[in-house]
Amino acid sequence: MALKRINKELQDLGRDPPSQCSAGPVDDDLFTWQATIMGPSDSAYEGGVFFLKIVFPTDYPFKPPKVSFNTKIYHPNINGNGSICLDILRxxxxxxxxxxxVLLSICSLLTDPNPDDPLCPDIARQYKSDRKRYEEIAREWTQKYAM
Incomplete structure (x- = not known):
């Protein structure tokens, strides 16, 4: 079941890829993919290219895939290990x-962080109290790690 569904999603992605995103298998392993998200324009991540790892469980789609950032990013909902706090992944x-x-939801999270459900409370606090400084640091990290 999982393999059939993963193959179908791969075909659908090839036919109709989401804007600013791409994804596909790493080598011949259909259960492990690499995804790319372009930093959304009008965000602190604009111009960045972010790489993510997607691992499908054997009981996919009944269980969510594990999705994590390989590229370092300064964000209240994404921690230093690349874990993403996003309700649809849990x-x-x-x-x-x-x-x-899922990729479109992650893009949306880059544009609109959710500081009320943070993985990084310090960054969330900064996002709420000093948005200008948060955006400066997020831009610096984007330039340093994603360009």
Whole structure:
């Protein structure tokens, strides 16, 4: 079941890729993908190219894929290990969701962080109290690690 669904998603991504994103298998392993997200314009991540790792469980799509950033990023919902705090990758996962929708949700998270459900409380505090400084640091990290 998982392999059939993963193959279908791969074909769909090839036919209709989400804007600013791409994804596909690493070598011949259909259960491990690399994704690329272009930093959204009008965000502190603009111009950056962010690489993510996607690992599908054997019971996909009934369990969510594990998605993490390989590229360092300064963000309240993404920690130093690249883990992402996003409800659809945890409790709100549904088999109706696809990798395409997950990548679009992550892009949206880059544009609109959720400081009320942070993985990095210090960055979330800064985002709420000193947005200008948060954006400066996020831009610096983008230039340093994603360009």
């Amino acid at each position: 409790s709100q996962w549904s088999p109706a969701l696809t990798i395409s929708k």
